[in-house]
Amino acid sequence: MKLMSIGSVAWPVAFGMFFIAIWYLAIHLFKIPVYQLPTPDEIVLAGIAEHKTLLSGAIQTTIACVIGFVTSVIVAVVLSILLASSQWAYKGVYPYVLILKMTPVIVLAPIIVLWFGQGLGSITIITFLICFFPIVANTTMGLRSTDRNLLDLFDVYRANRHQEMLYLRIPHAMPYFLTGLKIAAALTPIGALYGDTIAGMGSGAEAGLGFVVVVFSSQLKIPALYAAAFTACAIGFIFVGIVSLLHWKLLRKWHDSFSLN
Amino acid sequence: MKLMSIGSVAWPVAFGMFFIAIWYLAIHLFKIPVYQLPTPDEIVLAGIAEHKTLLSGAIQTTIACVIGFVTSVIVAVVLSILLASSQWAYKGVYPYVLILKMTPVIVLAPIIVLWFGQGLGSITIITFLICFFPIVANTTMGLRSTDRNLLDLFDVYRANRHQEMLYLRIPHAMPYFLTGLKIAAALTPIGALYGDTIAGMGSGAEAGLGFVVVVFSSQLKIPALYAAAFTACAIGFIFVGIVSLLHWKLLRKWHDSFSLN
Amino acid sequence: MRQALKLIVDNQLRKDKSSLVSFEKVSKQYASGPQILDSIDLEIARGDFVALIGPSSCGKSTVLKLVANLITQSSGNITVGGGHASDSSEKIGYVFQDANLLPWATAKENIGLPLKLGHIPKEKRDKVAERLLSLVGLGQAADKFPRQLSGGMKMRVSIARALSTQPELLLLDEPFGALDEMTRDDLNEQLLKLRLIQKWTALFVTHSVAEAVFLSSRILVMSANPGKIFREITVDFPYPRTSITRTNPLFQKKILEVSQALHSVRGPE
Amino acid sequence: MRQALKLIVDNQLRKDKSSLVSFEKVSKQYASGPQILDSIDLEIARGDFVALIGPSSCGKSTVLKLVANLITQSSGNITVGGGHASDSSEKIGYVFQDANLLPWATAKENIGLPLKLGHIPKEKRDKVAERLLSLVGLGQAADKFPRQLSGGMKMRVSIARALSTQPELLLLDEPFGALDEMTRDDLNEQLLKLRLIQKWTALFVTHSVAEAVFLSSRILVMSANPGKIFREITVDFPYPRTSITRTNPLFQKKILEVSQALHSVRGPE
Amino acid sequence: DGSRSSSTDASDLTHVVLLTDWYPQPEHGGFYQALAKGYYKEAGLDVEIRPGANISDIRPLVASGQVNFGIGTSDTTLIGISRSLPLVGVFPYFQHDPQCIMFHPESNIKTLRDLDGHEVMIQTSMSYTEYMLKVMGLKLQLIPMDFSLSRFATNKDFIQQCFVTSEPIHLAEQGIETGVILLSTSGFDPYRHIYTSKDFLDKNPTIVRAFAEASIKGWRDFISGDPTPALELIASINSQQTMEFMHATINAMKQYHLAYDETRNIDESLGKYDISRLKNQLQQLKDLGLVDNAVEINQSTFAMSLLPELFNTETPK
Numbered sequence A, B: 001m002k003l004m005s006i007g008s009v010a011w012p013v014a015f016g017m018f019f020i021a022i023w024y025l026a027i028h029l030f031k032i033p034v035y036q037l038p039t040p041d042e043i044v045l046a047g048i049a050e051h052k053t054l055l056s057g058a059i060q061t062t063i064a065c066v067i068g069f070v071t072s073v074i075v076a077v078v079l080s081i082l083l084a085s086s087q088w089a090y091k092g093v094y095p096y097v098l099i100l101k102m103t104p105v106i107v108l109a110p111i112i113v114l115w116f117g118q119g120l121g122s123i124t125i126i127t128f129l130i131c132f133f134p135i136v137a138n139t140t141m142g143l144r145s146t147d148r149n150l151l152d153l154f155d156v157y158r159a160n161r162h163q164e165m166l167y168l169r170i171p172h173a174m175p176y177f178l179t180g181l182k183i184a185a186a187l188t189p190i191g192a193l194y195g196d197t198i199a200g201m202g203s204g205a206e207a208g209l210g211f212v213v214v215v216f217s218s219q220l221k222i223p224a225l226y227a228a229a230f231t232a233c234a235i236g237f238i239f240v241g242i243v244s245l246l247h248w249k250l251l252r253k254w255h256d257s258f259s260l261n
Numbered sequence C, D: 001m002r003q004a005l006k007l008i009v010d011n012q013l014r015k016d017k018s019s020l021v022s023f024e025k026v027s028k029q030y031a032s033g034p035q036i037l038d039s040i041d042l043e044i045a046r047g048d049f050v051a052l053i054g055p056s057s058c059g060k061s062t063v064l065k066l067v068a069n070l071i072t073q074s075s076g077n078i079t080v081g082g083g084h085a086s087d088s089s090e091k092i093g094y095v096f097q098d099a100n101l102l103p104w105a106t107a108k109e110n111i112g113l114p115l116k117l118g119h120i121p122k123e124k125r126d127k128v129a130e131r132l133l134s135l136v137g138l139g140q141a142a143d144k145f146p147r148q149l150s151g152g153m154k155m156r157v158s159i160a161r162a163l164s165t166q167p168e169l170l171l172l173d174e175p176f177g178a179l180d181e182m183t184r185d186d187l188n189e190q191l192l193k194l195r196l197i198q199k200w201t202a203l204f205v206t207h208s209v210a211e212a213v214f215l216s217s218r219i220l221v222m223s224a225n226p227g228k229i230f231r232e233i234t235v236d237f238p239y240p241r242t243s244i245t246r247t248n249p250l251f252q253k254k255i256l257e258v259s260q261a262l263h264s265v266r267g268p269e
Numbered sequence E: 001d002g003s004r005s006s007s008t009d010a011s012d013l014t015h016v017v018l019l020t021d022w023y024p025q026p027e028h029g030g031f032y033q034a035l036a037k038g039y040y041k042e043a044g045l046d047v048e049i050r051p052g053a054n055i056s057d058i059r060p061l062v063a064s065g066q067v068n069f070g071i072g073t074s075d076t077t078l079i080g081i082s083r084s085l086p087l088v089g090v091f092p093y094f095q096h097d098p099q100c101i102m103f104h105p106e107s108n109i110k111t112l113r114d115l116d117g118h119e120v121m122i123q124t125s126m127s128y129t130e131y132m133l134k135v136m137g138l139k140l141q142l143i144p145m146d147f148s149l150s151r152f153a154t155n156k157d158f159i160q161q162c163f164v165t166s167e168p169i170h171l172a173e174q175g176i177e178t179g180v181i182l183l184s185t186s187g188f189d190p191y192r193h194i195y196t197s198k199d200f201l202d203k204n205p206t207i208v209r210a211f212a213e214a215s216i217k218g219w220r221d222f223i224s225g226d227p228t229p230a231l232e233l234i235a236s237i238n239s240q241q242t243m244e245f246m247h248a249t250i251n252a253m254k255q256y257h258l259a260y261d262e263t264r265n266i267d268e269s270l271g272k273y274d275i276s277r278l279k280n281q282l283q284q285l286k287d288l289g290l291v292d293n294a295v296e297i298n299q300s301t302f303a304m305s306l307l308p309e310l311f312n313t314e315t316p317k
């Protein structure tokens, strides 16, 4: 594990340096103006200059992310279990989950705001709408592709549906679920930012990063805009990091994505 | 298979009727005005009235969807194979894939339009950005969780990396890949619509459904707006349907998500 | 009053001698494949220890799965404990042909699984699992995950699991195939000892004629293509049998008899 | 000229008699677990047919995996074909303890896999696979997927797969464990016949003493905790051995000798 | 000379692209009129009007030369210039921005000051918003603009931003009455204008000039003459525009004197910048902290000497 941690830091850093070098080079070679692509140092400076706005935006967005993400996970897991529990639920409900997923948020937004009011409530609903489907799709697939032989085993010992779900399908679906979770984690800040621009409150301490991005963008504060984008990424990384840790904790002992020797 | 097809139609239809009944009931009970939620018949009528606009928008959006989806699949598969091929690629590159994924499109849009011009090119890039990650995350997980014993088998027979990927990791990752594909398929129309509103051409035959949605929304043609949303869903269903068919074709013979008796 | 009691006892006895598993003209075909089992008649009384022996792929595992109601027959009738196989309430223990362990559970947890499914509290489960672990010689491996176990160890965990619920009917599909002779003989004897206490009925598949003769009261020799019961051989050595039984010349003779039956199954090929 | 030729032939002979596999004080420990193998010395010459026999979980599969370089030793030295196990170029055939088939490939495709990996064209592969399928008695099952096969059938596919490349070294981990006696004896004889043509060296694990004696030129009896080679027994019946060999009283005597060695391995427990 | 223009091949014409700020609509009518009536062709130009109905910023596209002309407000151009985008204002086609606040008539809103304490759906990024908050000192609860009317239609208390020429007309079609106040009445009063990149102007002053002249001609014709050619062209590429609606739009433009004002006796002629207004705008932006101090109103930020006949009263130094 010790060696791993060094490796897991060294490689991204090396690649980061490489990317940054290319970045500078591209700006230099193609004479890309600052309003198209600022240099990393300009972004850092802008980030420092705007750190107050960014921080309060980040806090607001993080709150929306946390609530939206947790809601997604809970609803998605419950829904997946329902979908995997019976053929009729799968056939009957899944198409409507898809419709919900595929309906453009701009159409749903007025209804959402009507029911949940302007602000955090609606933002988290929008975050939820964007995040929940990858978890549902993955978890459902995981729950439905349980090893036949193990299902036989549970049958022999007269496991009821509840037990079969809890002790067999769910552990078996873990790798799928965690992958869905990782996708959802990466989508969370996007969802929250987008929700912010659709249903947020656009002022003061209640303004999330979505608001900040729109304002920086229209005011052409491009380096600050990138700083905001990276702040959003940073929030995303916290989520992805937590999911990765969970993955490691839950699967390392038995799953083939972690091999022993 | 015959019995299945009846079931796979009957259940969704039954549920659809149920939902529609609730829909009417809700409008009736809570006196929801047409501007918030039109009745299904209003939507159908509006859809018929606007069928020309919807059709040309749908065609345009479908083109963007097809190109964006196909690009996502190709790039995502290649990227996943790279990520699964070596530990350093995974550790070095994956974080940057995440950054690309998590950077709000509104920040990337100027760069995208700068490089790919306004119109179909940029729309498909945006569709791509929205769709590719679920495929990457899932396929990478699938490629990395290959059965250890089968890896041993390939080792014994001196399979080179290329063969191990082609004959072992890829078939093994199929269920994961197909799940990612299903998520991407459901995201495709959203991506294309969003791309349309960010980088599209807003007129005539070149206007996609994103344009239609924004215009209907700004003109308060709410039933027509819903008709447009359902048109987008219909496009999504074609994609999801194709992926489901692929799933059935590829896995039914051997995977536990299709059981024999 | 007394008479009533006598009636109950009689009924009890009758029930004890009654058939636990019965096949009536059972045939089986998977999907649109060939006929696997052809019109099998089979009767297993409570307390029987029946061995199923026959060439590879003749349908032995299929018979076991039918008894456990994991698959359904294509035609014919199967009853288990008097009722239809699908709604029988007899407790079954099943050792599958492959170990079939939960990869995310330790050896101990795997053994305790049937008890967990029967809502037995954890302490009780752990106690039973530990006793069974030492019975199959795996006291040291309680906390290992399946991928850390050798082939024989996995099989032994699977055997222990099947015994954990003190089942009424034990279905064993080559339970000792992956074990060395000594461990095997050992476990054979353990099993017979346990049977004195737990009194289950057993139907087991084996490829070892010696094992079949040592353990069972009846041996069913199957023929293949399609699977049929070719011959039934009764083994009447008294239980409990011990290692001394093996040295009995009659034991060797019985082995020879079964072997010959098995050889004549194939016919010209 | 003649002398040069003689030299080549000599070299050839020397090479033929040279050691193919050699272990020098090899120990193995998994992760932070206990010592599994303890200072094993082992020499397998080209053309040897070596049986590895010992109690369950003594480390037999571990030895095979070390030879195939699937795991690395904790200490000691392993050479295969003269070089380090990790960069040996000897063609190996491996029958794993569980069948280890690709679930998405048919029996025929599974058998052809090693050839596919060796870039052999499809027609050739199919021809070899079909011949081997009928060798192991599975002519009918060519297009079945693993989940449609019985336990014994899967194992036979796995054996056929290991033979497909005409390997120099054959590693067999209880290849016949899941088979009935007749099929087993059959395959044993087929294997010896094939050996005359293909001339591989074999290291195989078995729990059947009779099988070990019938097939091998040397038998290594292992003891457990930690795994060591407890005794080596040479079997000097001339090849080719046939079913007649089994009736030879010396054959029975040999079996007894090995059995006794195996029994004395355990000691008091 | 129509004969000359008709004999001119498209290949002889100079291709330029005008990127608009929304889908084809009568608010762009003058440009379509110039296109439909061949004014651009006469000026030697092959003009492509590209609808820019996007939520992403178009200024960089003009600055980098992807398109030649863009539509925007003068304040956003100034902000762009202050962030080192090489932009130059060419001419205003609307003296006052159609951007306004829309509310239900039942509400007691008479002036912008009455918005104090209300929830308002508005583009938070607009300079107007900053102006109302910081200079006028209004306490507004801002809601991001979603360009949809459904919330307005269902909520009697709803207040939102709109184009005076568009949304109120759509709502009226559905029988919903509205009250409107132009945002320019706040005292912050930018132009809606055409801008180009410095580089393009420096290299092609005659093209820019030709484009400006032809466009202004189109606008004059569109407002004062017969707008039908433009309206038919718009309807043919945007089926959502009906003649009835577009005429109502034109009426609104006239009513609010958006393009020019010859009825009122003030100097707001079509296409003309007023330097003092621009200077005032810049000062206001500076006060709001929206631009850096480096910007000045001169020839390199607004190309006022390009059309000297419009500026015979005063020319910038």
Ligand SMILES: Nc1ncnc2c1ncn2[C@@H]1O[C@H](COP(=O)(O)OP(=O)(O)OP(=O)(O)O)[C@@H](O)[C@H]1O
Pocket: A260, A261, C144, C147, C148, C149, C150, C151, C152, C153, C178, C180, D030, D031, D033, D036, D055, D056, D057, D058, D059, D060, D061, D062, D063, D097
């Ligand atoms: N991957 C692993 N991780 C940890 N321990 C392992 C691993 N593989 C094997 N072992 C341990 O090594 C020991 C020997 O295992 P091995 O599979 O070599 O036994 P074996 O002789 O083949 O037994 P059997 O006859 O039962 O197959 C066992 O105690 C087992 O628990």
Ligand SMILES: Nc1ncnc2c1ncn2[C@@H]1O[C@H](COP(=O)(O)OP(=O)(O)OP(=O)(O)O)[C@@H](O)[C@H]1O
Pocket: B260, B261, C030, C031, C033, C036, C055, C056, C057, C058, C059, C060, C061, C062, C063, C097, D144, D147, D148, D149, D150, D151, D152, D153, D178, D180
């Ligand atoms: N799920 C299935 N689908 C199709 N065919 C199957 C299936 N399961 C088993 N079969 C076929 O049924 C036949 C009998 O299989 P079964 O597993 O009962 O054999 P067995 O007697 O247990 O053999 P073994 O001793 O090799 O385990 C085989 O020919 C096999 O191919």
Ligand SMILES: [Mg+2]
Pocket: C060, C061, C062, C097, C173, D150, D151, D152
């Ligand atoms: Mg079987």
Ligand SMILES: [Mg+2]
Pocket: C150, C151, C152, D060, D061, D062, D097, D173
């Ligand atoms: Mg082993």
